[in-house]
Amino acid sequence: MRQYFILLIFGIFLAASSCRTDFDTVASSGNLKFSKDTVYLDTIFKNIGSSTYQLKVYNRSKNDISIPIVQFKKGLSSKYRMTVDGMSGTNGKVFKDVTLLAKDSLYIFIETTADITDANSTDFLYTDEIQFDSGANLQEVALVTLIQDAVFLYPNQNPDGTKEKIKIDGKDVDGFYLNENDPVNGNELLFTKQKPYVIYGYAGVPENKTITFEAGACLHFHANSGLYVAKNASLQINGTASTTEKLENEVIFEGDRLEPLYSDIPGQWKSVIFEKGSANHIINHLTLKNAMTGLDFRNPTNSVTIKNTQIYNCVEYGILAQNSKIIGENIVINYAGLASLSCVYGGDYNFTHCTFNNNWPNPSHFAVNLSNRLTGATPETNPLTQATFNNCIIYGSNFNEFNLSKNTTSAFVYQLNNCLLKFGSTSNPDYQFKTDPTHYNNIILNENPKFYNVSQNKFNIDKTSAAFAKGNQAFIIPLDILGITRTSPPDLGAYQSQDFPK
Incomplete structure (x- = not known):
């Protein structure tokens, strides 16, 4: 009977531990690692949404950590938006107390929709940064998008x-x-x-x-x-x-x-x-x-x-x-x-x-x-x-x-x-x-x-x-598709033969 009692207590302990949803975390120390230091969202037309781009964030430490804030440097006015491990945060711009387990990683997916007036007037680039934490622990990943007028x-x-x-x-x-x-x-x-x-x-x-x-x-x-x-x-x-x-x-x-x-x-x-x-x-x-x-x-x-x-x-x-x-x-x-x-x-x-x-x-x-x-x-x-x-x-x-x-x-x-x-x-x-x-x-x-x-x-x-x-x-057509003069006898096809670059 005593053996059954011990087994019952052990089972209750296992059940309680398996249902636990909180973690003992420590604050981020500013040692996050990233899959890239700049995310290029390539070229978009003004006011046309971009494709979705991915950034992976790694916690290489042995501790479960909490990142106090993940946000765009331009805050709620940023033309970028993101999800962090499936969470949408505040308008896809600001995320607080993001948990990242030891030896684990999280995914950030980034998109943008911007007007040509949002871009730099000289190079038509729209830029921002994703900020992780602040103060002495601040880490940033740059975002760059070229916007074309049309x-x-x-x-x-x-x-x-x-x-x-x-x-x-x-x-x-x-x-x-x-x-x-x-x-x-x-x-x-x-x-x-x-x-x-x-x-x-x-x-x-x-x-x-x-x-x-x-x-x-x-x-x-x-x-x-x-x-x-x-x-x-x-x-x-x-x-x-x-x-x-x-x-x-x-x-x-x-x-x-x-x-x-x-x-x-x-x-x-x-x-x-x-x-x-x-x-x-x-x-x-x-x-x-x-x-x-x-x-x-x-x-x-x-x-x-x-x-x-x-x-x-x-x-x-x-x-x-x-x-x-x-x-x-x-x-x-x-x-x-x-x-x-x-x-x-x-x-x-x-x-x-x-x-x-x-x-x-x-x-x-x-x-x-x-x-x-x-x-x-x-x-x-x-x-x-x-x-x-x-x-x-x-x-x-x-x-x-x-x-x-x-x-x-x-x-x-x-x-x-x-x-x-x-x-x-x-x-x-x-x-x-x-x-x-x-x-x-x-x-x-x-x-x-x-x-x-x-x-x-x-x-x-x-x-x-x-x-x-x-x-x-x-x-013979005297010039090929590139405007190069054909030789005689001519080559077949649209291109005059040339030496390929090594």
């Missing part, structure tokens, strides 16, 4: 609280038409390099109007946003060659998340849609990335000229062209979920010195897809009157990177001249690259072009490339 374009709000809409594909979508006499922004059909532009919803180019982008103009599209060029409207992109990797003279289309984490994430915005009947499009030195579909052509009235253009990281297509006429020179496309270039429902196409690559990680993508049909509930066909590729590279990570999908009831005319092509062996008569001179001349099959760095979308080549000096002089 022109914001977005749908108006209707009196009933709904957003302004425009019609695309017969559906009402959040959007608005650009106004050349806007009372706030002035001419919204002219985009300059003075400030970046941030677009919410679809920005529409009205019928019979032309949208113009000057060299250095930069557009950032919010999620589910895009550009819509209506019937009889035109688009003119007038970028020029840049001298640095900052692409200072390119016209840039990308998402509105500026943090490095988002620099190569596909699908951050929708597309640039060229409606049926739109006309007179000229695109020169455009860099477009991280869309659903980059350029979506829907039977423009006349030929589209695309030169010196790069398109990367699109969920569906880099360029999707339906019954369109495109003249393309020095185009580079990579990383598209379905096809880097897809010309469907017929049309007329001529591409010279282009690099169509696709390293999207699935087994069904193509670098180039050609078709004279349009899939759907009722499949339709339309003549492919020409699809010519001269001095091009068609390559990627799949077994086959070139696809023909034709209906024999309609014309299907195509020809590849002096191209490097990746394609596995087949008995299909459409893919007899060495014995079919009607469609294929001087094809280099399944040899490595040795791109400089595919993962970084750098498709430069050097003299060890299988594409080196394999072009036909008859098709």
Whole structure:
């Protein structure tokens, strides 16, 4: 009986100790350690919230400690906000008596939303510090954010609280038409390099109007946003060659998340849609990335000229062209979920010195897809009157990177001249690259072009490339995509070969 009594007392003691929620702590001695001494919250647009950044705080001592206060140096007026081990404190700014156990750590998550007027007027940096304790035990971690001013374009709000809409594909979508006499922004059909532009919803180019982008103009599209060029409207992109990797003279289309984490994430915005009947499009030195579909052509009235253009990281297509006429020179496309270039429902196409690559990680993508049909509930066909590729590279990570999908009831005319092509062996008569001179001349099959760095979308080549000096002089474009003079015989693809930096 006495043994049972002892066990009962021992059990009560264990239960009481396991339910204890208080700790014997000592005051912090100012010896905290941090995962970093400065937290850079990267670049944000004014009044647009940042991503969440992490700071880890360590207690290396053998004692449980209490930090009397954790706060921003600017106090409750700080434009930063934080949580400390899941606690929100006073407005996410001030935390008192924070417990940190011996040999343990806590997480602080930091965000900011600030205006350009909050930043330093000379460098546009907004800064603050997280303070741990005070007096002799004060420790600080710096916070730094670069704030960009921008022109914001977005749908108006209707009196009933709904957003302004425009019609695309017969559906009402959040959007608005650009106004050349806007009372706030002035001419919204002219985009300059003075400030970046941030677009919410679809920005529409009205019928019979032309949208113009000057060299250095930069557009950032919010999620589910895009550009819509209506019937009889035109688009003119007038970028020029840049001298640095900052692409200072390119016209840039990308998402509105500026943090490095988002620099190569596909699908951050929708597309640039060229409606049926739109006309007179000229695109020169455009860099477009991280869309659903980059350029979506829907039977423009006349030929589209695309030169010196790069398109990367699109969920569906880099360029999707339906019954369109495109003249393309020095185009580079990579990383598209379905096809880097897809010309469907017929049309007329001529591409010279282009690099169509696709390293999207699935087994069904193509670098180039050609078709004279349009899939759907009722499949339709339309003549492919020409699809010519001269001095091009068609390559990627799949077994086959070139696809023909034709209906024999309609014309299907195509020809590849002096191209490097990746394609596995087949008995299909459409893919007899060495014995079919009607469609294929001087094809280099399944040899490595040795791109400089595919993962970084750098498709430069050097003299060890299988594409080196394999072009036909008859098709030469004198300058490559960077404005470098091509040699004779020319290299294949969009880049003139150079020695890579060691």
